[in-house]
Amino acid sequence: MFNSFDLLRQGFGMFKDDWLTRLKSWPIAIAIIFLLPFDLAAQTPSATEYQLKAAFIYNFTRFVDWPPSPTPRSNTAPFVISVLNEDRLADRILELVKGEQLNGRPIIVRRLDNRSEITNCNILYVSVRDASDMKNQLTAINRRGILTVSDNPNFARWGGLVRFFKEDNKLRMQINIEQARAARFSMSSKLLSISSIYDSK
Structure with missing residues (x-):
């Protein structure tokens, strides 16, 4: 065995x-x-940083429980992953979720070019630049049941829920568990055990 x-x-x-x-x-x-641990420098060309981030984002659907839906309709609507100003990442996620469902809900990817296009979605990846411009809006977005994700170094400090970062040339995650709980997200202990937990104190 x-x-x-x-x-x-x-x-x-x-x-x-x-x-x-x-x-x-x-x-x-x-x-x-x-x-x-994925050593980004040692991976073959097919296992790029964008592919790894896409894999993490895809698996959030399995390791995160979202807040209860406010209406019965939203329990059958598509599960939406929105990507703001990062088309290469959107392409990689789209490859993963094509034909996939989450509890009977089709998983779809939306590419966004402008912050004004953020409407109803379940996961929102925000580019580094846009995260800086949205730092005062992140808490409100989380509390709409949207899991916010970015690479911006200050993302967790500004209230974002998941931050990607590199450590020793490996892709890691930082989770703002305080904000996640305030927004009624429940994260698997498996996910938390391999993540850095942001401490706001």
């Missing part, structure tokens, strides 16, 4: 050969993304 490390090591080898197929068809690939 394999131990957990053997499973992850085996899955990692398969993942490198076909990251998209393995992520969607083999459950252990989900664990690989969250538990194995």
